Amino acid sequence: MRKLKKTRIIAIIGPTASGKSNLGIFLARKFKGEIISADSRQIYRGLDIGTGKVNKKEQKLTKHHLLDVVNPKKVFTVSDFKKLGSKAIYDIVSHNKLPFIVGGTGFYIDALVRDVVLPEVPPNQKLRAELAKQSAEQLFSKLLALDPRRAKTVDAKNKVRLIRALEIILTTNESVPALNTNYGIRDTKYDVLWLGLKPKNLEKIIESRLEKRLRQGMVSEVRNLLSSGVSKRRLHDLGLEYRWIEKYLAGEITRPEMQRGLLRDIIKYSKRQMTWFKRNKEIHWVKNSRESERLVRKFLLS
Numbered sequence: 001m002r003k004l005k006k007t008r009i010i011a012i013i014g015p016t017a018s019g020k021s022n023l024g025i026f027l028a029r030k031f032k033g034e035i036i037s038a039d040s041r042q043i044y045r046g047l048d049i050g051t052g053k054v055n056k057k058e059q060k061l062t063k064h065h066l067l068d069v070v071n072p073k074k075v076f077t078v079s080d081f082k083k084l085g086s087k088a089i090y091d092i093v094s095h096n097k098l099p100f101i102v103g104g105t106g107f108y109i110d111a112l113v114r115d116v117v118l119p120e121v122p123p124n125q126k127l128r129a130e131l132a133k134q135s136a137e138q139l140f141s142k143l144l145a146l147d148p149r150r151a152k153t154v155d156a157k158n159k160v161r162l163i164r165a166l167e168i169i170l171t172t173n174e175s176v177p178a179l180n181t182n183y184g185i186r187d188t189k190y191d192v193l194w195l196g197l198k199p200k201n202l203e204k205i206i207e208s209r210l211e212k213r214l215r216q217g218m219v220s221e222v223r224n225l226l227s228s229g230v231s232k233r234r235l236h237d238l239g240l241e242y243r244w245i246e247k248y249l250a251g252e253i254t255r256p257e258m259q260r261g262l263l264r265d266i267i268k269y270s271k272r273q274m275t276w277f278k279r280n281k282e283i284h285w286v287k288n289s290r291e292s293e294r295l296v297r298k299f300l301l302s
Contacts, residue, residue: 006191007093009113010296012102013038013277014197015270017206021054023197024102026289028062031296034092036065036085038103038112041239043081044072046225049218050241052209065092072230072238075160078111085112089190098300106276107153113190121171131163142166150176153276155269160237193299195292196283198274206266214259219245240265 010033012024024035037043041051045068048055053067065088070076085101085108092099101109110116131139139162144151146169154161165176199205222245225235232250235242240262248258277283286292 006189007089008098008191008193008300009089010098010100010193010195010299011038011109011113012100012195012197013106013109013283014104015202015273015277016052016104016266017202017209017270018104018197018199020102020104020197021052021058023195023289023292024100025054025058025061027292027296028098028100030293031098031300032096033098033100034063034065034095035100035102036088036092037067038081038085038101038105038109040076040081040105040108042067042103043069043076044238045070046072046221046228046230047238047242049213049216049221050239050245052213072225073234075237077164078108081108082111082116104273106273106280113192114188119168119172119176121168124167124171127167127170128163131166132159136162139163139166143169147175153272155239155272157243157265158237158239192282193296194280194283195295196277196285198285202270203267206270207263210259210263210266213241219249222246223249240269 010027010031012020012027014020027033028035037053039051039053041047042053043066044051047053054064059067066081066084069084089099089112101113103109134142136157136159139159140151140154140156143154143162143165147165150165154165156162168174168176218241222235222242225242226232226246226249230238232246235246244253244258244262244265247253248255253261284295286295
């Protein structure tokens with residue numbers, strides 16, 4: 001019996017500031033593709049400068065999916081991403097286009113393209129309320145004791161992620177499933193070419209990009225989110241940039257302290273991203289667009 005051909009997908013991954021968006025646009029234009037953003041924060045409206053979201057001009061170069069789809073006051077989960085991402089892949093392929101998944105949220109990408117069976121653990125509002133009373137440091141210490149493997153890849157200051165991980169562990173009495181191993185993964189219907197970027201001078205790139213974003217108005221972006229009704233607590237859950245700038249706007253720290261602390265934490269975050277990606281032995285770590293183009297051509301002809 002003849003095997004059905006799997007849907008081909010290009011996944012472009014790497015740590016923050018590594019150049020994924022530019023490479024994704026370049027390759028999507030070359031190979032008649034469309035891009036699915038795999039960034040856990042770019043799905044929120046109003047989080048533009050702080051997340052490095054491609055601007056309107058760049059979006060016109062090639063169609064992008066999963067940008068600006070959720071109000072930042074709401075919580076968007078990996079299950080939501082898998083559902084919308086699967087629909088986006090179907091829509092792209094049905095128009096005879098090639099799906100490019102581009103982003104740095106490895107948790108989301110693995111859940112989508114590896115067809116991970118996510119834990120069937122419904123929200124426990126009582127437990128969440130109890131856990132929310134604790135600081136991020138306390139939650140992380142608890143997670144570290146219960147599931148050291150998940151603690152290595154989670155954002156140690158993101159209370160939403162920490163609470164969800166603890167909710168799964170305390171409900172099932174088991175560790176959070178390891179999404180980038182064979183545990184909990186079904187036979188996927190996708191054939192994926194993994195392209196990875198990791199520039200040697202990443203820390204300098206991160207510093208330069210941070211300075212640029214501050215000049216572009218990242219502080220004003222956070223101020224606008226606050227004025228639109230996004231709570232301080234919610235801003236802290238939306239990532240490093242929003243967490244540090246909120247503290248600065250609240251007068252808790254000076255601007256230089258904010259910038260230094262934010263830079264330090266972004267660099268730490270990039271290292272956690274690499275810890276996740278290094279486990280995937282299928283990734284081709286490419287040096288330039290020419291090498292990427294060659295690999296895509298070979299993949300599509302195979």
